[in-house]
Amino acid sequence: xQLQKLGYVVELLRGPWTCFDxxxxxxxxxxxxxxxxxxxxxxxxxxxxxxLGLSLLVVADWYDExxxxxxSFFDDNTHSQWxxxxxxxxxxxxxxxxxxxxxxxxxxxxxxxxxITRNHKVFHxxxxxxxxxxxxxxxxxxxx
Amino acid sequence: MLTSFTTCCCCCQVDFLYxxxxxxxxxxxxxxxxxxxxxxxxxxxxxxxxxxxxxxxLGLYDVGQREERGVSxxxxxxxxxxxxxxxxxxxxxxxxxxxxxxxxxLLEMLMAFVNGGILPMVQxxxxxxxxxxxxxxxxxRALSATETVDISVLKKEETLRNAEHSR
Numbered sequence: 001x002q003l004q005k006l007g008y009v010v011e012l013l014r015g016p017w018t019c020f021d022x023x024x025x026x027x028x029x030x031x032x033x034x035x036x037x038x039x040x041x042x043x044x045x046x047x048x049x050x051x052l053g054l055s056l057l058v059v060a061d062w063y064d065e066x067x068x069x070x071x072s073f074f075d076d077n078t079h080s081q082w083x084x085x086x087x088x089x090x091x092x093x094x095x096x097x098x099x100x101x102x103x104x105x106x107x108x109x110x111x112x113x114x115x116i117t118r119n120h121k122v123f124h125x126x127x128x129x130x131x132x133x134x135x136x137x138x139x140x141x142x143x144x
Numbered sequence: 145m146l147t148s149f150t151t152c153c154c155c156c157q158v159d160f161l162y163x164x165x166x167x168x169x170x171x172x173x174x175x176x177x178x179x180x181x182x183x184x185x186x187x188x189x190x191x192x193x194x195x196x197x198x199x200x201x202l203g204l205y206d207v208g209q210r211e212e213r214g215v216s217x218x219x220x221x222x223x224x225x226x227x228x229x230x231x232x233x234x235x236x237x238x239x240x241x242x243x244x245x246x247x248x249x250l251l252e253m254l255m256a257f258v259n260g261g262i263l264p265m266v267q268x269x270x271x272x273x274x275x276x277x278x279x280x281x282x283x284x285r286a287l288s289a290t291e292t293v294d295i296s297v298l299k300k301e302e303t304l305r306n307a308e309h310s311r
Binding site for chain 1: 186
């Protein structure tokens with residue numbers, strides 16, 4: 001809704017990343033992914049970014065190994081110790097994508113607040129003639 | 145064509161609620177660091193050592209410009225999703241959810257970069273990694289080991305931590 005207020009056209013992607021044509025969209029917003037990412041999806045996204053000009057906005061969430069460990073419990077039914085599969089976001093999986101571009105997110109969660117200052121400059125002109133974006137499982141933006 | 149302009153300058157606080165910071169960012173990208181004391185590690189951190197008081201919370205990278213491929217896209221990474229999470233928005237008297245100015249500003253800033261290549265100015269704390277890439281090894285795990293959490297390693301760390309505390 002916030003994005004629509006800003007004038008973007010938003011579309012949900014309800015399938016894997018291999019199931020959309022990046023030529024039709026400007027960006028993909030990856031938010032809070034909890035599932036693993038297939039190698040085919042990573043390969044396709046890398047190619048979309050490098051060759052087709054798709055932009056990525058990656059919004060992660062907490063992933064803290066100590067918190068995961070403390071979330072484990074003994075299950076009486078199976079008589080085994082159960083461990084959480086992931087935190088609020090599957091950062092190890094996300095890192096397999098980010099690593100293709102030399103980036104990584106850390107495995108320690110932090111809390112607090114940061115400061116943002118409103119003050120922009122134009123970096124360079126747009127490489128594409130339309131605005132478009134997409135949320136992982138949530139939105140795809142069409143030319144507005 | 146390189147055009148530049150400045151808009152109004154105002155400071156907004158954005159909550160960073162239980163999120164992860166960036167441990168590695170390539171040369172030529174831009175990063176925003178938190179100021180000392182703004183972020184603290186959840187669970188008091190681990191035994192991987194003392195964390196830097198300033199953490200990289202936001203990364204911006206123009207793949208096309210850095211790799212001299214005109215058509216390539218841009219990548220923006222932020223480690224906490226609460227600024228787009230409606231459950232953290234204030235509920236107004238009109239019965240609507242409204243995000244704070246800081247959250248709106250952050251969203252606008254990120255969208256402006258990924259869609260228009262508009263970069264926040266350097267004086268706002270966003271710095272360019274001109275000469276070197278950024279890497280904080282205390283926050284990193286080797287990719288081969290990150291697919292599943294190594295419970296035995298964590299248990300050892302936890303035991304050592306408890307021993308430190310009891311001392």
